[in-house]
Amino acid sequence: MNKYSILRLTMLVLIASSLIGGIYFTLIKSQRSISLEIFKPKKKTFETIVQKEEINNQTRTIIVEKVVEKVIEKVVEKKAHVCDLNFLIISAPRANTGSTRFAYLERTVKSIVDLQGALLDICVFVFNTDGESVREEITKAANVSEKVTIFTRKHQHNLYTNAFHDAPKKRKQSNDFYDMIKTFNDMPTDGPVILMEDDFVFCPNALSHIVSIFTNVKQKNWSGLRFSFGLNGVIVLKTDLVGILKYMELSRSRSFPVDWLLEELFHKTVPFGKEYFKDRVFYTYRYQLMEHIGVATSVGNYRSAEFNNIDFPHCYESQTQSRLMIPFNMAQCPTSLFYPCEEEPPRTSNDFAHDTKEGEILPPTNTHGITELHNLKAILCEKGENCDTCCSRNNATCDGLFFPYINRCDEMRKHYPDCKCAYELADESRSPNFDGELCVIGNRRSRFRCGNSYRTERRLCPCKPK
Numbered sequence: 156m157n158k159y160s161i162l163r164l165t166m167l168v169l170i171a172s173s174l175i176g177g178i179y180f181t182l183i184k185s186q187r188s189i190s191l192e193i194f195k196p197k198k199k200t201f202e203t204i205v206q207k208e209e210i211n212n213q214t215r216t217i218i219v220e221k222v223v224e225k226v227i228e229k230v231v232e233k234k235a236h237v238c239d240l241n242f243l244i245i246s247a248p249r250a251n252t253g254s255t256r257f258a259y260l261e262r263t264v265k266s267i268v269d270l271q272g273a274l275l276d277i278c279v280f281v282f283n284t285d286g287e288s289v290r291e292e293i294t295k296a297a298n299v300s301e302k303v304t305i306f307t308r309k310h311q312h313n314l315y316t317n318a319f320h321d322a323p324k325k326r327k328q329s330n331d332f333y334d335m336i337k338t339f340n341d342m343p344t345d346g347p348v349i350l351m352e353d354d355f356v357f358c359p360n361a362l363s364h365i366v367s368i369f370t371n372v373k374q375k376n377w378s379g380l381r382f383s384f385g386l387n388g389v390i391v392l393k394t395d396l397v398g399i400l401k402y403m404e405l406s407r408s409r410s411f412p413v414d415w416l417l418e419e420l421f422h423k424t425v426p427f428g429k430e431y432f433k434d435r436v437f438y439t440y441r442y443q444l445m446e447h448i449g450v451a452t453s454v455g456n457y458r459s460a461e462f463n464n465i466d467f468p469h470c471y472e473s474q475t476q477s478r479l480m481i482p483f484n485m486a487q488c489p490t491s492l493f494y495p496c497e498e499e500p501p502r503t504s505n506d507f508a509h510d511t512k513e514g515e516i517l518p519p520t521n522t523h524g525i526t527e528l529h530n531l532k533a534i535l536c537e538k539g540e541n542c543d544t545c546c547s548r549n550n551a552t553c554d555g556l557f558f559p560y561i562n563r564c565d566e567m568r569k570h571y572p573d574c575k576c577a578y579e580l581a582d583e584s585r586s587p588n589f590d591g592e593l594c595v596i597g598n599r600r601s602r603f604r605c606g607n608s609y610r611t612e613r614r615l616c617p618c619k620p621k
Contacts (some may be wrong), residue, residue, distance in 0.1 A: 238278035246353040247284045257296035259354040266356035268300045279303045282335040308334040318410045340396040350389040354449030358470035361444045378435035383445040386414040418480035438493045443468040469601035533561040541608035542616035553605035557617035567594035588612040
């Protein structure tokens with residue numbers, strides 16, 4: 156071999172090496188923001204390529220392509236992210252709700268996205284019930300974060316054809332829900348799923364409660380959990396969506412709302428629920444973690460804001476007024492955050508289960524300082540006197556925000572030691588009060604009012620010094 160052949164061979168080797176090195180450098184440079192420990196080809200892989208290049212130049216292109224393909228596959232695996240929680244929202248356009256027919260949805264999605272943080276990684280899936288005709292409008296309203304995915308049904312199944320003959324919009328609602336679950340179940344997601352309606356927003360500071368829920372529930376043999384009402388705030392496992400689909404198929408001739416069917420299924424009041432879930436338990440969280448904002452329903456009905464205020468529980472009210480098949484049982488679980496519970500119920504007729512968890516110094520998600528509470532006075536007023544008048548007579552003012560702190564049986568028994576405590580039934584609260592026989596305790600913090608009174612009752616009022 157003459158010197159020119161040796162020189163030519165040397166140049167070919169150098170060129171081949173630089174080509175491979177350039178490709179390798181480009182790959183690493185493009186991924187430098189990603190952990191090199193995860194995505195960088197192993198060093199021995201690179202050396203193997205160089206050795207083969209020196210031996211047989213014809214294999215260079217094939218081997219390099221294999222390395223590129225391997226790196227890309229690893230990047231895709233990294234991007235296939237599993238979320239801690241998957242929020243699944245069914246959404247339909249509503250008339251007269253503002254500048255967009257999806258004004259409720261926009262607020263709902265934003266309240267969910269605001270939960271995102273170091274403690275919780277979330278994904279939001281919005282099911283567009285009306286498809287292409289509203290695609291642009293719903294995208295504009297809901298696409299507030301990269302965490303949001305908007306999808307439509309894969310197939311129109313029309314499961315409910317023999318039900319809701321007098322209510323076609325309710326039939327559509329049930330069919331939409333079935334199609335949503337069917338489509339979402341086939342999507343490559345994992346982790347717990349929270350079923351949502353599109354007209355609820357999370358209460359302030361709800362994240363701490365959600366973290367508490369998952370800290371506790373992972374120790375239980377659970378089938379699901381509810382922290383709101385209706386078809387909203389229901390946590391289920393992705394693997395149990397097949398059970399929901401099967402029960403809806405079995406119930407296709409029954410004119411029952413979907414939320415009622417789910418209550419039957421999860422609480423095992425029907426044979427299929429008992430067989431499917433066996434010894435797993437469905438829990439109800441003690442407090443309402445979402446606020447209902449809708450007055451226009453997805454089936455075309457309208458409710459006044461006052462009707463919503465009275466009929467639906469508000470933030471952090473107990474889940475005793477939620478119109479559930481099986482609400483939270485205060486008498487059975489006076490000190491628990493979950494129902495059912497394992498604790499012993501009160502043993503004497505004098506015991507009383509409060510809506511706030513017994514043993515709490517402050518109500519849930521408290522916003523008042525200890526100093527404010529020290530200055531507060533619980534004053535027993537005259538018969539028939541309202542709290543505004545009573546506090547003013549004592550050189551103070553009534554502050555309705557402090558009613559939850561004195562709305563307790565033990566507070567009333569400081570004045571009437573032998574009274575029997577009972578929950579108030581009136582929509583407009585005058586609690587806490589003594590009606591001549593009972594110490595009456597309120598269970599709707601949103602209904603407390605300073606100005607209410609009744610001629611036979613003595614109110615206990617939260618009075619702040621002027």
